[in-house]
Amino acid sequence: MGWESWIVDTLRRALAYGTPLLWGTLGEIYAERSGVVNLGVEGMMILGALAAFAVAQSTGNPWIGILAAAVVGGLSALIHAFFSITLRANQYVSGLALTIFGLGLSGLLGTSWVGISLKNPLPKASIPGLKEIPILGPALFRDHSYLTYIGLFLAAVLWFVLYKTRWGIAIRSVGESPATADAMGINVFAVRYLCVIFGGVLAGVAGGFLSVEYRPSWTEGMTAGMGWIVIALTIFAAWDPLQAVGGVVLFGALYHLAYRLQRWFPPEFLKLMPYAFAILVLAVAGLRKVRRGAPAALGLPYVRGQR
């Protein structure tokens, strides 16, 4: 088996496994850029997964399922937005509550969908032309989910919006210094609401991907901790949509290699490798005093007239 096939396989799996992580991370980056930590990603993802599966199975159309996941993700994020922005509750507690709520509610509502195979999963596609490039073609542009391509494109768009547009300036300034932004005439509450809901929409789609593409079926708790990896990747990517792509591919590659390399390395070590690597990078970045780009007002509720 040549080295080319190792690279192709690893990149392919990194992207496939990484797709839900990418969608989730892009959403969480926007929420946190506006100053709101949402630890409810796991809960929003699992609600999205159930919604997508139930709707896709009922309508026979996986795309309507994904749409439902987006709506449900957005609505569940609205709960967090209301508590943490309007009521100024502790963001961490509110987010954790959303995760617990989502896992519980989806388990309760999902009982009748357990053990059913989705009749019409999301299709895969290849990109003409690009798929012919040696190594990179089969790795990145052949037989991936539409959501994988859209996710990569979305990362570029969201990077552009964040750094090159007035909207991006508004979001970033709300996250850095809400009082200043407020004084400049930016509606802090509206920006935060929109960012949190947008984050929920993307987390919902991430969950939907799991239940209508990655593993087309519904089982309770099927996100199995992916929401927490999203939180870690958000920090790992330094709140930057393009770095998120890099982080996701790296994490996904290590995750896949953990199973590929089991013949030669102890499986216990390989299993923790992706996580250990993430911690290592954070530690090194911290030591080098690189500004990691954490929004200054992250986690702080905004009260008008107070600093």
Added chain:
Amino acid sequence: MRKLVLLLGIVLLMGLVALGAEKIKAGFIYVGPIGDYGWTHAHDLARRIVDEKFDWLETVYVESVPEGQEGAIIDRLVAQGCNVIFTTSFGFMDGTLEAAMRYPDIIFAHCSGFKRYNNMATYMADFYQVYYLNGLMAGALTKTGKVGYVAAHPIPELKRHINAFTLGVREVNPDAEVHVRWIYSWYDPAAAKEATEALIAEGCDVFAFTEDSPTVVQVAAENGLPSFAHYSPMLKFAPDYVVSGQLVHWEKIYEDFLVKVHEGLYTTENLAHVDYWWTLPQGAVELGADFGVAINPAWEDELKAYVVDHPIFGKISVYELVMIRHSQFGDPGITFDPFQGPVYDRKGVLRIPKGTWPSYETLVTMQWAVEGVVGPWPGEPEE
């Protein structure tokens, strides 16, 4: 007259008391969610079956109980009036034992463990015979000579199953290998998927697994490859690709146990030696990917066409071989065991001498790997 009414009343009252004593309220403690479509799902299915079957039985359950917290849950169930409590995870063993000592008037039964007490029994429905039968079929179906196996945790239960499976594979395909990948989780669909993909990349073309979701079956089918289901009926997840598998009938054990409690055969005094180790003869497990379908008809022809020169049966198709072995297992006076000696481990050590069968202890403490197993094997004994 008034005396008569009084007497009648007393008799009626005593009757009621007697009836009340015969009522059983059974509490079930699960480690996972009942919607996992695996281990816990199967236990809960069985609970519902026995609950409906007997008027004298009432059941309650608590799901997703982390190992280590079973003690507090048992306290709650006792307070709710449960007089029989089932704990269904290996990790609940010590907590159940402590509770059995704390509540000498309650009957306990712990699944998959080995510690018993006056009022605490153990029970298990084991698959090793069925895994062996699946192995025979997998050995016939692999073209590359590499069979993939996605496994949850490196514990004796799984090692026994992988070994039995591998013995089956090699009986009909002596050069074939079983490649094992550990995911260190009973339930992690993403890990199961990536482990399967890794095995496919290495050239495996038939799959079996021990994990609580239909992921392996789905991924194999996506790639056009056959697989063997585990635990729950998974035929519908890939009707063209699932060949067979293992199914469980926990209700057989629950029914037997609860009836014996109800009839007064099992009490809080005599459970120290009650250990259910039920397999094919007792009907606690079944061969197949769906109830009543031992082998997917879509694969029958291929299995019938694969003929081996068997040391005992001579020229025989794998299909026939599976049927013969299956009926041998179904016989209460079983005449064959997958681990019939001589069995060597992959380091060349003779583990089960020629002509003997493994003892129950050997089976439940198995740490070694048989020849043909490829991949890491945490806890593998030195020579």
